[in-house]
Amino acid sequence: MHDINLRNCLLCGQETVLFFPENDTLLKCVGCGVVFDESSMLGESYYENERVPHVDGKKIESRRRNAKQRVKLIRKMLKKESSLIDIGCGEGLFLQDAKNYVNNVYGIEPTKAYAAYAKETMNLDVHQGTLESFECPDNSFDMVTMFHVLEHLSSPSQALGKIYSWLKKNGHIVIEVPNIESPTAQHKGLNWELIYPEHRFYFSPSSLQYLLKKNNFEIISVRFRDFDQYRTGIGTNLRKLGIIFTALKNKEQPKTAEKHTQTYAPQKSKNSILKGIRRTIQLPLRAFLGWLTMKLKRSDYILVIAMKVEKINESWEA
Numbered sequence: 001m002h003d004i005n006l007r008n009c010l011l012c013g014q015e016t017v018l019f020f021p022e023n024d025t026l027l028k029c030v031g032c033g034v035v036f037d038e039s040s041m042l043g044e045s046y047y048e049n050e051r052v053p054h055v056d057g058k059k060i061e062s063r064r065r066n067a068k069q070r071v072k073l074i075r076k077m078l079k080k081e082s083s084l085i086d087i088g089c090g091e092g093l094f095l096q097d098a099k100n101y102v103n104n105v106y107g108i109e110p111t112k113a114y115a116a117y118a119k120e121t122m123n124l125d126v127h128q129g130t131l132e133s134f135e136c137p138d139n140s141f142d143m144v145t146m147f148h149v150l151e152h153l154s155s156p157s158q159a160l161g162k163i164y165s166w167l168k169k170n171g172h173i174v175i176e177v178p179n180i181e182s183p184t185a186q187h188k189g190l191n192w193e194l195i196y197p198e199h200r201f202y203f204s205p206s207s208l209q210y211l212l213k214k215n216n217f218e219i220i221s222v223r224f225r226d227f228d229q230y231r232t233g234i235g236t237n238l239r240k241l242g243i244i245f246t247a248l249k250n251k252e253q254p255k256t257a258e259k260h261t262q263t264y265a266p267q268k269s270k271n272s273i274l275k276g277i278r279r280t281i282q283l284p285l286r287a288f289l290g291w292l293t294m295k296l297k298r299s300d301y302i303l304v305i306a307m308k309v310e311k312i313n314e315s316w317e318a
Helices: 042-050 056-078 093-096 114-120 156-166 183-191 204-214 233-242 257-295
Strands: 016-018 025-027 035-037 083-087 104-109 123-127 139-149 167-178 218-227 302-310
Touching: 035 139, 035 302, 056 167, 056 218, 056 302, 083 093, 093 104, 104 114, 104 156, 114 123, 123 139, 139 156, 156 167, 156 204, 167 218, 183 233, 204 302, 218 257, 233 257
Parallel strands: 083 104, 083 139, 104 123, 139 167
Antiparallel strands: 016 025, 025 035, 167 302, 218 302
């Protein structure tokens, strides 16, 4: 990382340096530690119309499992009489599951196709628009959730200020974002799958907590997780855990046509047996490795739960 002062941080105003030597748009603040992309300037119309929704097939099944995992993480905090709003609710899968524990659930979703699916198929109360365009009375909600939204916003601090006003006394905010300090992010650098134009900001556990504290939230819990945590690929989790296997390739003694013909039938039978064994152990193994990755804090996502406290930083702006 080059020690070059480029411009002031968008969140706290302190000096910044290049995050990657080979890239001049991703900058890291020397103060709060947030990373931001100066080239990310996608407008509201992109989120309204241009994103491709995943509302069918296998993709929605994995998203449904992921939503249930999120609900499980905050289950003890959910009460029937509470009110919850999910910002960037997508097709409404999280809210659908949360309705089992909370009577009053609402959503905000900028993408028209997602919002329509949530309202028409899921029968949810969803506002089609952005966080910035949504207005409600102060002290309206017991909980606000934002899963992979904060990193897209042009002003995360202003967004948190607005959410602060929506929350009731001792209300909670739940935020999930990619972790720029995850082992995968550190290893892949600019090739990390979660670095792309939609993301304006990249948070670490410390920089996200810093931002929340500056906006009058008290940190309750910091967790680490991945998408569809217990179905993540075995190889993916092994790499996250730092376990590397080298495949041995036998390049000698190519099989002749005659030899191939003689061994084809028993080889097929053997492969079928191996596939059956692999299917039997694969799901529990995936679940165990997903749990281990999470426990050892080597996952790609950070999930932070924080509580609204009395304002003490009204003079701080970002």
